[in-house]
Amino acid sequence: MNNVKAVPSHVGFIMDGNGRWAKSRKLSHYKGHEAGGARMFGLLRHSFEIGVKTVTCYVLSTENLKRDASEVKGVFLLVSIAIKIFIELSDEFHVKIKFAGDMHALSPRLAKALHKVEEHSLQYEAEGKCIYVCLAYGSRNEIVRAANKALQKGETLTEESLLASLDAPINLDLVIRPGGEHRLSNFMLYQCTYAEIYFSDVLFPDFSDEEYDKALEWYASRKRNFGLRKDNTATKPNN
DSSP states (O other), X not given: OOOGGGSOSEEEEEOOOHHHHHHHTTOOHHHHXXXXXXXXHHHHXXXXXXXXXXXXXXXXXXXXXXXOHHHHHHHHHHHHHTXXXXXXXXXXXXXXXXXXXXXXXXXXXXXXHHHHHHHHHGGGGGGOOEEEEEXXXXXXXXXXXXXXXXXXXXXXXXXXXXXXXXXXXXXXXXXXXXXXXXXXXXXXXTTTTTOEEEEOSSOGGGOOHHHHHHHHHHHHHOOOOTTBXXXXXXXXXXX
């Protein structure tokens, strides 16, 4: 990227198309998710090399948990296998790692292993870089859990306090969805308020660093006013 100032601080990836990629090659869903995982680690590396501070990966939604049990089990297995790579990435780029979602949907063994990854990466918290991995995640579920936390504490929610109570308490700048679909699919709805959303027909395992750069170039071309006019005054509705 030539225009460093245009690099988004927080990028979210909706990892769509792994199954269709595998089917087109007469491979199992497991092989598709395996290829998608490998590509995600490549995109994470590229992100931190060009100056992105936070990356969120939408790996498995709460709705995906209703898929064939063998496919869901395969995704969890791949996550457990990838633990070593998460730690290597954390150490290489000095980045904190946080797993977002309903951890009760995971086996106690996997949840414990992921917690150890989080603990290991806390040493880099002051660096200001983070990877959020959305696993058994749904934005509506996340918002409800955050609101219930406040209710249990007897707190009155504000927009700021609700954001702070979410699994991933940081607004998105750019959401990238490969795979040809044009929807958010319950991904970080609260954090996406003013995110730019880039859709690509390329299936996720084939979404190369070059395709990522195209998305970043598109992002750099956007004028982000956040609901303000060019003179920095708030937009008012017509009477």
